[in-house]
Every structure is written in C-alpha cells, then in structure tokens.
Amino acid sequence: MRLAKRVTYWELLRDNESFRKLWLGQLVSNLGDWFSTIAIYGIIIQLSGSGQAIAGVIIAKMLPNFFVGPYAGVIVDRFDRKKIMIWSDILRGVLALGFIFLSKPEHLWIAYFLMILQTLLASFFEPARNAVIPNITKRSEIVAANALAGSTWSAMLAIGAAIGGAATALLGIQTAFIIDAGTFMLSAYFIWTIPSLKAKDDELRKESGAGFSQLVEGIKYIKDDVYKIGLLFVKPGLALSGGILTLFPFFAEKIMLTPLLSTTAGLGLLYASRGVGAFIGPIFVRKYFGESPRIMRRTIGFGYLVISISFILFSQAPNIWIGSLFVMTGTFGGACIWFFSTTLIHIEVEDRYRGRFFALELSIFTLIISISTVIVGWSLDNLPLTAREVGFRLALVPIIPSLLWFIFLFSYKKRRGNKTSGKNWSAVHGLASITEGSELPPSDIVED
Numbered sequence: 114m115r116l117a118k119r120v121t122y123w124e125l126l127r128d129n130e131s132f133r134k135l136w137l138g139q140l141v142s143n144l145g146d147w148f149s150t151i152a153i154y155g156i157i158i159q160l161s162g163s164g165q166a167i168a169g170v171i172i173a174k175m176l177p178n179f180f181v182g183p184y185a186g187v188i189v190d191r192f193d194r195k196k197i198m199i200w201s202d203i204l205r206g207v208l209a210l211g212f213i214f215l216s217k218p219e220h221l222w223i224a225y226f227l228m229i230l231q232t233l234l235a236s237f238f239e240p241a242r243n244a245v246i247p248n249i250t251k252r253s254e255i256v257a258a259n260a261l262a263g264s265t266w267s268a269m270l271a272i273g274a275a276i277g278g279a280a281t282a283l284l285g286i287q288t289a290f291i292i293d294a295g296t297f298m299l300s301a302y303f304i305w306t307i308p309s310l311k312a313k314d315d316e317l318r319k320e321s322g323a324g325f326s327q328l329v330e331g332i333k334y335i336k337d338d339v340y341k342i343g344l345l346f347v348k349p350g351l352a353l354s355g356g357i358l359t360l361f362p363f364f365a366e367k368i369m370l371t372p373l374l375s376t377t378a379g380l381g382l383l384y385a386s387r388g389v390g391a392f393i394g395p396i397f398v399r400k401y402f403g404e405s406p407r408i409m410r411r412t413i414g415f416g417y418l419v420i421s422i423s424f425i426l427f428s429q430a431p432n433i434w435i436g437s438l439f440v441m442t443g444t445f446g447g448a449c450i451w452f453f454s455t456t457l458i459h460i461e462v463e464d465r466y467r468g469r470f471f472a473l474e475l476s477i478f479t480l481i482i483s484i485s486t487v488i489v490g491w492s493l494d495n496l497p498l499t500a501r502e503v504g505f506r507l508a509l510v511p512i513i514p515s516l517l518w519f520i521f522l523f524s525y526k527k528r529r530g531n532k533t534s535g536k537n538w539s540a541v542h543g544l545a546s547i548t549e550g551s552e553l554p555p556s557d558i559v560e561d
Contacts, residue, residue: 145296186472419446
C-alpha cells in the first residue's frame with residue numbers, strides 16, 4: 114500500500130504553466146458557451162414553443178458528433194493537438210457571429226445550421242483537450258486536473274447561465290452571441306500561448322494506411338479489453354436520460370413560471386443550478402472519499418441512482434426554486450460519473466489511442482442523448498402525457514445503467530480474480546507499479 118501526495122488546485126495552477134493556459138482557455142470558452150445557450154433556447158421558445166423545435170436544438174448540438182467523432186479521434190491522435198484546438202476555437206468564434214441574424218421564425222434554419230457546424234468543430238476540440246491533459250500534467254497532478262476541468266465547466270455553466278438569462282432579457286440576443294464569439298477567440302489565444310506540449314508518440318504518424326484502418330485499429334484496441342469496453346459506455350449511460358434538458362424550457366415557461374422571473378431568467382436558474390451541482394460533485398467526493406480507483410468505480414454506480422431520485426423529485430416539484438434544488442443534486446451525481454470515468458480512462462488508455470477513445474465515447478454519447486431528446490420532444494407533442502409525467506418516466510431510466518455497472522464490476526472483478534490468483538484490481542491494471550514521473554495518475558491508496 115502506497116500513499117500519494119495530493120496536489121491542491123492552487124499548486125496545480127501555480128506550478129504547471131501549460132495546464133494553467135489550457136484551463137484559462139476552457140474558463141472563458143465555457144462561459145461564452147452557456148451565455149449563448151440560454152439565449153438560443155429563449156429565442157426558439159418565443160418563436161416556436163414546439164417541443165420538437167427545442168429538441169432540434171439539442172440534436173443539432175449533439176448528433177453531428179456521432180458521424181464525425183470516430184474519424185476526428187484519428188485526426189487528434191495523428192496531428193498536433195494544440196493546433197487542432199486553436200483552429201477549432203477560431204472557426205467556432207466566427208460561426209458564433211452568424212447567430213446575430215437569428216431574428217425571425219423563418220431564420221431558425223440558421224440556428225440549426227450554425228450549431229451543426231460548431232458541433233462538428235467541437236468534435237475535434239473536446240477529444241484533443243481531453244487527450245492532451247495527461248501530456249501536460251505529472252502523474253500526481255492528473256486527478257486534480259480532471260477535477261478542476263470538470264468543476265470549471267460546472268462553474269461556468271452556473272455563472273454563464275445565470276448571467277446569460279439576465280443579459281438576454283436586458284440586452285438582447287445579439288449581445289450574447291457577440292460575447293460568445295469573443296470568448297472563443299480568447300480561448301484560442303490562451304491555448305496558443307501554452308509554452309509546450311509533451312511530444313506525443315510518433316508511431317501513429319508513421320503508420321501506413323488510411324484513417325479508416327487506424328479507426329479500426331483503435332476499435333480493436335478497445336475491444337480486446339472488457340474493462341475498457343465498460344469505461345467506454347459509462348458516459349453514454351448518462352445520455353439515456355439526457356432528454357431531461359428538453360423539459361427545462363417547458364418547466365420554466367409553463368409549469369414553474371413565477372411572477373418574479375421571466376422565462377429566460379427561470380431557464381437560467383435551472384441551468385445555473387445544474388452548474389452548481391456539477392461544480393460541487395467532483396470536489397466533494399475527491400475531498401471526503403479520496404482518489405482511489407475503487408472509490409471512483411463505486412461512485413459511478415451510485416451516481417446514476419442519485420440522478421434518478423433527484424429527477425423524480427424534480428418532475429414533481431411545486432415551483433422553480435425547489436425544482437432547481439433537485440436539478441442541482443441530480444447534476445451532482447452526473448458530474449461525479451463524468452469526472453471519475455474520465456480519470457479512469459486517463460489511467461487505462463495509452464496516449465496513442467486516447468484521442469480515438471474519447472472521440473468514440475463522445476460519438477456514442479451524442480447518439481444516445483439525441484435519441485433520448487427526440488423521444489422526449491415527440492412525447493411532449495404527441496402523447497397524452499404532461500411534462501411532469503414525461504419527466505417522471507425519464508427519471509426512472511438511470512436505474513438501468515446503475516444496475517448494469519454494478520453487475521459489470523462484480524462479474525469482471527470475479528473473473529480477473531480467478532485469472533490472477535489473488536492479485537488485487539490495481540495490480541491487474543498496472544496501478545500498483547506506477548513510478549514517479551509516469552504519465553499515469555495515482556490514487557491516494559493504490560489498492561482495491
């Protein structure tokens with residue numbers, strides 16, 4: 114048993130310049146993203162009010178990942194990840210300015226078109242950012258780096274949603290999109306100033322064959338390890354109930370509307386609560402339960418149950434204030450799942466395959482959340498169910514991945530235990546032999 118020194122967030126940002134620049138880029142980019150998201154939902158519910166129209170926004174922001182994600186992963190593994198992130202930011206900033214022209218119902222197609230293009234670019238940016246974190250952090254820093262990245266996304270969701278709801282109501286939609294464009298450009302600048310990225314293994318660049326053959330190789334790499342397959346489907350398990358986001362505008366406008374808040378302000382409150390829960394989750398669990406892989410794995414299973422219970426209560430909440438509280442607790446569980454699965458992937462997946470793994474994971478996630486969103490939007494418009502009834506049924510879904518995950522852990526650990534004659538889980542996965550300076554992250558206690 115070996116204890117590892119826990120790096121604080123301040124030490125990470127103070128001592129690691131490369132990660133600090135990457136984090137600053139994420140900070141401003143996430144702020145602008147959520148600032149404009151509230152504006153988009155607000156204008157569409159005003160111009161259309163259709164559940165399928167709102168579902169269309171979510172699909173436009175998600176589904177393109179499914180089609181280009183696996184190939185984007187090959188690009189991320191093959192070429193300079195820093196340059197990929199910079200150009201993705203610059204082009205998304207240019208596209209954000211196109212939303213300024215969204216002023217009439219007949220212009221809604223512009224929103225869908227621009228969101229699809231932005232999503233395509235994000236399909237390159239996000240796998241590159243996730244894959245590069247272990248390249249610019251020491252093994253003792255990587256858990257803190259993932260927690261900080263996840264909490265930053267969450268904090269900017271809370272702040273950006275709250276400010277976006279108020280600013281859209283006071284200043285108009287064009288201002289939100291101009292700010293969003295500026296944040297993408299600022300993010301590109303911060304990434305450009307990163308002094309260096311650790312040189313990647315050039316083996317993939319030297320490989321012969323087209324991108325498809327390299328995609329197949331990446332899939333085979335995952336297929337050969339059951340544990341990696343399990344990790345691949347953790348976040349897609351979250352997506353099964355992702356259609357809950359389609360309900361937010363309806364709850365804000367028609368069910369939980371209060372004289373104290375406009376529709377956009379109420380929607381901003383729901384998203385802000387989502388951000389608060391996601392911010393607290395990884396930090397709370399890391400602080401009070403530790404960083405061991407065993408804790409991470411178990412937290413994933415319980416996280417699904419927290420989501421289910423919270424959104425059952427949200428669907429029956431009497432007002433937007435109580436509803437926001439349950440959104441916060443539900444997202445608390447979801448954030449723990451997201452953070453710990455990402456950290457476990459950094460532990461398990463080799464650098465030369467990491468971009469393809471994250472891209473494939475994102476592709477599956479976006480396909481499932483798009484299907485969930487279509488079902489929810491269709492149900493609102495075509496079934497004799499209220500939004501509360503749709504929300505209640507959807508909230509039961511996370512119980513399924515929770516049960517499947519615990520069954521998977523039990524059966525896999527039992528099978529590996531039989532094969533390794535008493536070796537602990539960490540030793541099986543190479544964690545017990547990590548030496549100082551390795552890329553892989555430690556746990557507080559590297560044993561199971």
